[in-house]
Amino acid sequence: SAVISQKPSRDICQRGTSLTIQCQVDSQVTMMFWYRQQPGQSLTLIATANQGSEATYESGFVIDKFPISRPNLTFSTLTVSNLSPEDSSIYLCSVDRGYSYTFGSGTRLTVV
Amino acid sequence: QKEVEQNSGPLSVPEGAIASLNCTYSDRGSQSFFWYRQYSGKSPELIMFIYSNGDKEDGRFTAQLNKASQYVSLLIRDSQPSDSATYLCAVGVNYGGSQGNLIFGKGTKLSVKP
Numbered sequence: 001s002a003v004i005s006q007k008p009s010r011d012i013c014q015r016g017t018s019l020t021i022q023c024q025v026d027s028q029v030t031m032m033f034w035y036r037q038q039p040g041q042s043l044t045l046i047a048t049a050n051q052g053s054e055a056t057y058e059s060g061f062v063i064d065k066f067p068i069s070r071p072n073l074t075f076s077t078l079t080v081s082n083l084s085p086e087d088s089s090i091y092l093c094s095v096d097r098g099y100s101y102t103f104g105s106g107t108r109l110t111v112v
Numbered sequence: 113q114k115e116v117e118q119n120s121g122p123l124s125v126p127e128g129a130i131a132s133l134n135c136t137y138s139d140r141g142s143q144s145f146f147w148y149r150q151y152s153g154k155s156p157e158l159i160m161f162i163y164s165n166g167d168k169e170d171g172r173f174t175a176q177l178n179k180a181s182q183y184v185s186l187l188i189r190d191s192q193p194s195d196s197a198t199y200l201c202a203v204g205v206n207y208g209g210s211q212g213n214l215i216f217g218k219g220t221k222l223s224v225k226p
Contacts, residue, residue, distance in 0.1 A: 033213045042200060042218045043156070092155055096211050099144060099163070101202075103155040 006104030023093035118217035135201030144204035
């Protein structure tokens, strides 16, 4: 399975600011997925990032709030913009290597 | 809206017993099914996947799939306190033959008592 390096592992941010999360994969993958896990909840897909094209966002998530970059086949960033306390969650990136969906270690975001 | 349903628990079993975790899904066309274990404060880790009807065994874990009933389960034999975690059932979204993202259930919290 793929190895994913995700950072930062945690951050505390002021409301109104932004946080950019990075994921680096040890091999090339076509799609990278970004999920959110709110406290005590399961994982919800934010968007799918394909290299060379705009990310595809799920219902309830918009590009202005969650801009994503995918400059190459091993790297992606998710920015959470204009932070509010409701954005306090764990954010995870994930890739699929043939029925082996692997997750990054997650970024725990607290907005104060 | 594709949905994955799990009993949130908590499910409590004594050490050495069999833990049975269940999951149902709404999309009859789903083809791949996954079980993840998530310890508190950690990211999910894949236990196993299954895509054919029947049983699939890996060590102490057995996944069971019944597509007619849209039901998938995970059995953990000889449960250990270290198995105490939240177990997430996930269903793969298929885009015309290409594997897409996963849809997750809310998870079942398992507690194995020594």
